[in-house]
Amino acid sequence: MGGTVERKTVRTRPAPAGQARIVRPHPAEGTGVDSESTRRFVVQIHDARRMHFDFRLEVDGVLKSWAVPRGPSDNPSDKRLAVPTDDHPLEYRDFEGVIPQEEQGSGTVIVWDQGTYRPTSHDLAGAPVPFAESLERGHATFWLDGTKLHGEFALTRFRIDDEDGTRSPEAWLLIKANDRQAVHDRPGTPDPYHARSARTGRTLHQVAVAEWESAH
Numbered sequence: 001m002g003g004t005v006e007r008k009t010v011r012t013r014p015a016p017a018g019q020a021r022i023v024r025p026h027p028a029e030g031t032g033v034d035s036e037s038t039r040r041f042v043v044q045i046h047d048a049r050r051m052h053f054d055f056r057l058e059v060d061g062v063l064k065s066w067a068v069p070r071g072p073s074d075n076p077s078d079k080r081l082a083v084p085t086d087d088h089p090l091e092y093r094d095f096e097g098v099i100p101q102e103e104q105g106s107g108t109v110i111v112w113d114q115g116t117y118r119p120t121s122h123d124l125a126g127a128p129v130p131f132a133e134s135l136e137r138g139h140a141t142f143w144l145d146g147t148k149l150h151g152e153f154a155l156t157r158f159r160i161d162d163e164d165g166t167r168s169p170e171a172w173l174l175i176k177a178n179d180r181q182a183v184h185d186r187p188g189t190p191d192p193y194h195a196r197s198a199r200t201g202r203t204l205h206q207v208a209v210a211e212w213e214s215a216h
Helices: 090-094 131-137 204-215
Strands: 039-047 051-059 062-068 079-088 097-099 107-119 139-146 150-158 171-176
Touching: 039 090, 039 139, 039 204, 051 079, 051 090, 051 107, 051 131, 062 090, 062 171, 079 090, 090 107, 097 204, 107 204, 131 139
Parallel strands: none
Antiparallel strands: 039 051, 039 107, 051 062, 062 079, 079 171, 097 107, 107 139, 139 150, 150 171
């Protein structure tokens, strides 16, 4: 996907009925900070003006969010651009449906993956670093235990200045660690048009058709 991804406003759309499935992490896997206090994450596919994946982590009572044009990958060789977007309310992690055309960010949304995560960031001395602080520092590692994504990932902030010295907008890289959950022999991200929801098993097209039929 070319170009920039527009920032989104915080939405207060009510979540659909039902609760997100929470997959508990395995205590023996990984070394984590806050291992007794797991937090939720969600990855939504958003068929907006530009197709992209929204990667969201529960941090300090909100969903910290990044738009990932090519989607998160469980192949360590894939370094995915992640553009920060506005924080979203926690209830938005359950949203699956169609945002009307007259609203910002219009388009169909499905929950591609969901589950829990554990922060794993440490400083150079090996001491745990609070997750919000690690994001502020520009490098955060975390263990995902979702329906589809598993293992350790990292978010690393970077900037590429223009030739005239003008600072570019902030961007991040989302990268899978080379652990036992990594894949190496296949693409790490599905075709978004054929991907199925972790909540309902539906595709983007099926969600859009169901919304249209319910409105007519």
